[in-house]
Amino acid sequence: MLESAELYFNVDHGYLEGLVRGCKASLLTQQDYVNLVQCETLEDLKIHLQTTDYGNFLANETNPLTVSKIDTEMRKKLCREFEYFRNHSLDPLSTFFTYMTCSYMIDNVILLMNGALQKKSVKEILVKCHPLGRFTEMEAVNIAETPSDLFSAVLVETPLAPFFQDCMSENTLDELNIEILRNKLYKSYLEAFYKFCKNHGDVTAEIMCPILEFEADRRAFTITLNSFGTELSKGDRETLYPTCGKLYPEGLRLLAQAEDFEQMKMVADHYGVYKPLFEAVGDGSGGKSLEDVFYEHEVKMNVLAFSRQFHYGVFYAYTKLKEQEMRNIVWIAECISQRHRTKINSYIPIL
């Protein structure tokens, strides 16, 4: 990339950037959330959503309305937008889009393999798969018995293939191995995505790298947290950490030794970015969970991405913000449908 990419960015990607900024403006506002929270039934929720940019996306749903229907329709809408972006994109950007879909593809593959393990039918699980990560060969994953089988038979032609280099093994795919596979895939995916953005340079790198660094570190924290009390050894744990974050290398080594939440927090205390996050976590009852705190931080970074121009980060940020918005709506809808209104306000506000 040349230094002055700004000069001709708009030639190739100007239309899409304009479009995505327009889409971003249609995210629900604080006022919308205030109104949504007041809804008594899902029908009310639907009426209110009709006044926003969602329009009558639920118009063709048959009654009764359920949360999962809302969720599916919202996902479909996001997917339509994303496909539109993707179909109109030119090369570096289209690769960027492919990288974006990879994470959903990984999730889908793992979901399907888990399903196969529990002897569920493929159709049942297919509806749960994220539409952004859909690909033709996806349904065939259950014919594979080992990771290398999976790679050579099913995934060799998909964009996921390069991420497999670390996880070729002949282990049978039981639940733990699938989880390890997911994390290894994710690790190499994040590292590859990070490298792509870094090599691309310019504003894209300036925006995307911090976001991906945070993503990597979040994964490291989550892996650590989830591995407490499992049979995963500390050495294995360390191999799962993505190495493109701010924690790399010292933080990850410390994290690998951590044995409970307190020790994890001590590791985070060494980092200016994560210290306040861990301090914001409430204890047990009330307060926010670590997940929510991370989401909030992510939202903040994604919103900030829109303050710069001429970069691809806006597409990533938009998709993530939209996903967060969907999570919020689903949360509110769940609270409404289960009549559990006390926690309805703990959605993640999008600034």
Place this chain on the structure above:
Amino acid sequence: MGSMFRSEEVALVQLFLPTAAAYPCVSQLGELGLVEFRDLNASVSAFQRRFVLDVRRCEELEKTFTFLQEEVRRAGLALPPPEGVLPAPPPRNLLRIQEETDRLAQELRDVRGNQQALRAQLHELQLHAAVLGQGHGPPVAATYTDGPSETSPLLQSLGDPHQDLRVNFVAGAVEPHKAAALERLLWRACRGFLIASFREAERPLEDPVTGEPATWMTFLISYWGEQIGQKIRKITDCFHCHVFPFPEQDDARRGVLQQLQQQSLELQEVLGETERFLSQVLGRVQRLLPPWQVQIRKMKAVYLALNQCSVSATHKCLIAEAWCATRDLPTLQQALQESSSEAGVSAVVHRIPCRDMPPTLIRTTRFTASFQGIVDAYGVGRYQEVNPAPYTIITFPFLFAVMFGDVGHGLLMFLFALAMVLAEDRPGVKMAQNEIWRTFFGGRYLLLLMGLFSIYTGFIYNECFSRATVIFPSGWSVAAMANQSGWSDTFLAEHPLLALDPNVTGVFLGPYPFGIDPVWSLAVNHLSFLNSFKMKMSVILGVTHMAFGVVLGVFNHVHFGQRHRLLLETLPELVFLLGLFGYLVFLVVYKWLRVSVAGAASAPSILIHFINMFLFSRSPTNRLLFPGQEVVQATLVVLALATVPVLLLGTPLFLRWQHRRRRRRHAGPQPDEDKTGLLDSPDAPAPGWGSDEEKAGCSGDQGEAKFVLSEVFMHQAIHTIEFCLGCISNTASYLRLWALSLAHAQLSEVLWAMVMRVGLRLGREMGAVAVVLVPVFAAFAVLTVAILLVMEGLSAFLHALRLHWVEFQNKFYSGTGYKLTPFTFTVEDE
């Protein structure tokens, strides 16, 4: 036309609608389109309102309608537009419509589902037939024909024990774009324990869902071993392949094939029957749906309007607040009475006082609409403010024409507009969807007047496609000049340019009766003559236009009862404008009338005089125009400068004085304060929307305490600076009249000289005038329309627009109101 002078009186009325009669009343109001409802439940969110259930029911129905409409569209049919008057149905009919719609939708769904299922079945049968009929060769032979290099080692590696192992087959069809992926996956997953042959089906099959034809790929896989078979089945499942049993013997295959063909024939018959029934149902939908759609839309609109009403304490009636033109109040009353008579209790209307600024209502005709549109595009007038539109009807086309003056171009524009006006009632013209065409069509009367005025100014400039016309004999005589000065042949030969001296008797016989003398078009100093004329004309028109704007302000001040502003604002403004620039106009006219040809050599320069006027100096070389000129000039300048402090301080000081006096009066009888406040309000005519300045300072009676002198001062200072500087810059701005008319004349001149003149000369030289002139004239015509009419016309339009919006309207028009948008069904019908 009288109603256009200012917007109509609009009153806030309260409607008491008995609960039983509320629906027919509002529905009747929707038909009439008289009132604009105010939302009395602004604080209540959409889903907590009273009639939300009914609205939701309407929406449900509309959803079903969309489904029906979509089905009709999918069948390639169109819905006819609804006919006749369709009032909003009474609420009890909603159930009937809902039932019928649901039944219709259910029927349609059933039939459609049947058809879908049958089609899918047929598709399946056809695929099966295609697979069997494809003749993938004798399957066993296929294993050998695939090439010895692959098959021979394979067979050997299987070894003898497997010799008796049976070869199994999987046959099926797959969508063409997936075929390659499937083949690769099969090969990778099964490591060559199979042989697959893929072939395109012979003829494309219609997709049962989309109806699009697609050529499917049929395949035949032969494999060994049961495990591989399972794998293959899983893979084919994942690619959504259609897999069919494949009899190995040729005869069996042929038998099955025949059976399939038989079945598909039967199926096609059933399918035809279903489709006939389907078209019957669709015909019913086509007949019933359009009127229902209109009715339900009206019903929903009524409920939405009802949602804006508040409920009275006794729940007996709904209270609505609405804006209604005072003129329409009797009609409103009558309409309400008629529609509530059935219920026994009649609806009541009564006016209520109001502090908010009422909406602006100006009724337009098809003629005035476009002019009102020009004004509204700048800003909708404040309530009862002087409306500039009636004057715009004349001034806008006129100022446009000053810039566009050309008889020929004006005539073309006039004829174009005339054609549109004459054809305006034709449905084809009215319904045209083209946006550009609609813009032109909407402004057809504007264009008509613009064309007319352009013809007029064209005659004044004496230009028709840049050529001068000789209607009257010219006022100049070359013969007289030649005779008097005794030009010899050698003199004529030496001097290509000759001057006509008006001082010689007989050369200048008198002014041309109308417009510019055609002789000027031959003169070299044509341009400098016209420039001087057009420049002065622009200034005269500009100052007149602006002074007119200031005078219009008088009507505003008188109407809003702010007589102090007459003395403190309008008068100083007029003095300032006329004292400086009115005087300039006077100088121009005076010089035209008083300075004759004889004194041309020593004619005074207006420019120098005007500059000296401000410098209070005199130049000895510049003769005075009239005796006592310097005294007059000095007086005018002093007077004009003296108006500035009046303008700046007058209104704020007056308001402060008024405010103090009022407060002192209020301070006396302390306990009655509330009452006086209430009593006062009807006296002072609408102080709330009286003026911006007062609003900034004190809004209504509560605002009296909040009178902020500094804000009023600030506002007035801005106004003063804007006006005084504006007088100078706006006068200069009117010079665009000169500039654009010059540009237009020069462009058409150039076009004539470069195209037509060249063509005519060329034609003469080549001797075939007509032949050459055809393409030349075509080019001339196209360029005339494209550049001179469209492009120049648009730019002149733009500048005329600016002169009206900025230079004219800022003298009196605030344009901060909002339009009355009555609740009406007519828009929804479209």
